[in-house]
Amino acid sequence: MDKLLRVDMTTLTVTDEPFPSEWELQGGRGLSAKILNKEVDPKCDPLGAGNKVVLAPGVLSGSIAPTSGRMSVGGKSPLTGGIKEANSGGQAGQKLMRLGYRAIIVQGKATDAAKRYLLTVNKAGYALTEAPELKMLRTYACAELLRDRHGAKAAFVMVGPAGELGLSGASVGFTDEGKKNPARHAARGGLGAALGVKGLKAMVIDDDGTKARLPENMDTFKAQVQQMTKEHKEGPQIFKHGTSTTVPIANMLSTFPTRNRRMMQFEHAANLDGAVIVKNFETRGGGMHHCMTGCIVSCSNVVHGADGNYITSALEFETLALCGSNCEISDLDTVARMDRLCDELGLDTIETGGAIGMAMDCGALAFGDGAAALALMEKIDKGDPLAEAVGRGVVATAKHFGEARIPAVRGQGIPAWELRSLPATAITYATSAMGADHTAGLVIFTPPGKDAATASQEAQLVNALCDSSGFCKFQQPKIDEIRTLYGAHVGREVSFEEAADLGWNVLVDEWAFNTNAGFTAADDDVPEFCRTEAVPSNGMTVTATAEELQSVFTRRPISDELRTMRAVG
Numbered sequence: 226m227d228k229l230l231r232v233d234m235t236t237l238t239v240t241d242e243p244f245p246s247e248w249e250l251q252g253g254r255g256l257s258a259k260i261l262n263k264e265v266d267p268k269c270d271p272l273g274a275g276n277k278v279v280l281a282p283g284v285l286s287g288s289i290a291p292t293s294g295r296m297s298v299g300g301k302s303p304l305t306g307g308i309k310e311a312n313s314g315g316q317a318g319q320k321l322m323r324l325g326y327r328a329i330i331v332q333g334k335a336t337d338a339a340k341r342y343l344l345t346v347n348k349a350g351y352a353l354t355e356a357p358e359l360k361m362l363r364t365y366a367c368a369e370l371l372r373d374r375h376g377a378k379a380a381f382v383m384v385g386p387a388g389e390l391g392l393s394g395a396s397v398g399f400t401d402e403g404k405k406n407p408a409r410h411a412a413r414g415g416l417g418a419a420l421g422v423k424g425l426k427a428m429v430i431d432d433d434g435t436k437a438r439l440p441e442n443m444d445t446f447k448a449q450v451q452q453m454t455k456e457h458k459e460g461p462q463i464f465k466h467g468t469s470t471t472v473p474i475a476n477m478l479s480t481f482p483t484r485n486r487r488m489m490q491f492e493h494a495a496n497l498d499g500a501v502i503v504k505n506f507e508t509r510g511g512g513m514h515h516c517m518t519g520c521i522v523s524c525s526n527v528v529h530g531a532d533g534n535y536i537t538s539a540l541e542f543e544t545l546a547l548c549g550s551n552c553e554i555s556d557l558d559t560v561a562r563m564d565r566l567c568d569e570l571g572l573d574t575i576e577t578g579g580a581i582g583m584a585m586d587c588g589a590l591a592f593g594d595g596a597a598a599l600a601l602m603e604k605i606d607k608g609d610p611l612a613e614a615v616g617r618g619v620v621a622t623a624k625h626f627g628e629a630r631i632p633a634v635r636g637q638g639i640p641a642w643e644l645r646s647l648p649a650t651a652i653t654y655a656t657s658a659m660g661a662d663h664t665a666g667l668v669i670f671t672p673p674g675k676d677a678a679t680a681s682q683e684a685q686l687v688n689a690l691c692d693s694s695g696f697c698k699f700q701q702p703k704i705d706e707i708r709t710l711y712g713a714h715v716g717r718e719v720s721f722e723e724a725a726d727l728g729w730n731v732l733v734d735e736w737a738f739n740t741n742a743g744f745t746a747a748d749d750d751v752p753e754f755c756r757t758e759a760v761p762s763n764g765m766t767v768t769a770t771a772e773e774l775q776s777v778f779t780r781r782p783i784s785d786e787l788r789t790m791r792a793v794g
């Protein structure tokens with residue numbers, strides 16, 4: 226029988242409890258929202274003992290479904306003050322589910338803030354032990370130490386120094402398949418800070434001796450898996466070289482932020498094109514890999530420097546935009562080092578790149594000065610006031626300088642995908658409980674005849690279901706594929722309508738949390754400058770009215786597009 230694992234950092238105890246049967250089709254983001262609504266006061270201090278951090282693999286994680294081992298991290302966000310879910314690849318999701326745990330709930334806070342703890346979970350049980358040697362370790366050193374002690378087969382989860390310091394740009398890091406580096410991060414929303422301040426530095430999840438989770442109806446499950454695998458192999462495989470190859474298209478569509486979003490096209494975009502990364506594999510080494518067992522997409526690049534040594538993985542489109550063009554840094558290797566430093570410190574690259582762009586715009590360092598950006602980042606865990614503001618994100622950095630033009634929605638820095646150039650995505654940023662988060666419902670092209678609010682709502686629904694299933698968005702599952710696997714998994718018919726309801730209800734649960742936290746309709750909007758300052762290259766601003774935005778909270782009938790829509794992020 227599946228269980229929940231509860232880690233109480235106040236009493237320093239770990240217990241397990243049966244997983245509620247009524248939640249059989251709840252996982253990942255949806256499960257996290259259920260637990261947070263049930264157990265957390267929405268008005269609590271996100272960095273206090275009352276907040277809880279939920280680590281939940283998806284419903285299908287641990288099974289043979291392809292690319293389905295994502296791990297959701299949920300909690301009240303120190304960045305937005307609302308509910309947040311950020312999910313990551315890496316090894317932990319598959320392993321935790323194979324051990325029979327549907328989620329780890331971390332609650333309370335260590336009474337001695339100077340102490341650090343390590344949670345180990347394996348087939349024999351679980352333990353919470355004091356781990357002073359891990360204190361303030363950067364993530365690669367932390368992973369190396371854990372690998373030496375626990376073996377390379379286990380998965381490791383950790384916060385970096387940024388999380389321990391409670392910086393609201395902090396991520397939760399996960400080791401990946403292959404080199405077992407902490408290169409995958411549940412990055413958005415500062416959940417690393419919510420976890421780090423509790424005193425839980427790291428987790429070891431070792432599934433040695435377990436097997437893949439078996440569905441009730443293996444024949445149907447297997448047939449669906451085979452069909453998805455075949456379709457992927459025969460399809461265009463648009464992510465086979467990673468999201469970094471999106472750069473030229475994004476630049477063409479005026480959604481490649483430049484100079485703190487003063488412009489949305491970068492004259493040196495070609496330098497940051499993922500095609501350069503792929504070309505460099507020939508002379509520098511590195512290559513594409515999958516970050517977790519069972520992934521058939523392998524979108525993750527391993528980036529080496531000119532000396533042939535590993536720098537980072539994965540260098541994604543969003544990082545190239547926020548740490549690169551947004552700061553007018555055109556040197557690919559510098560951006561790769563910024564990505565590595567974010568991973569080392571345990572920071573979101575989107576939030577950090579946005580904050581550095583803000584600091585450049587305010588004159589603290591020059592646009593394009595990669596060395597100065599790296600030097601500033603090096604000070605984030607050393608008590609430097611500006612560097613700490615950068616570690617707290619875009620809004621904190623703007624406040625540091627008294628700047629009113631802030632590229633953030635609901636407290637969270639805007640990702641690369643630009644709300645002025647993409648009308649339906651603007652509506653997603655304004656209405657999602659997540660704040661500015663492209664993974665909540667990115668819409669690049671609004672289907673002909675469909676209004677932007679409906680396109681946003683449909684994208685938000687599909688992505689909420691995907692984030693609850695364990696599927697990686699780069700597998701691009703459709704509702705119909707998820708519901709077929711769900712049905713075979715639990716041994717009963719799951720209709721399209723039931724699966725769509727599951728996705729919608731995740732959104733409803735998240736909106737309810739935020740309403741109870743004190744958010745109102747006035748918060749469902751974009752920054753003022755996005756309505757008044759046109760993108761120079763296309764003349765566009767956000768034009769959505771308050772009525773259009775509020776209409777997202779009323780569910781639309783199921784459309785033909787929803788039936789064929791794929792999750793994307």
Ligand code: SF4
Pocket residue numbers: 292314315514515516517520521522523524525697698699700
């Ligand atoms: S598609 Fe990419 S991000 Fe997703 S699981 Fe595979 S390697 Fe990781």
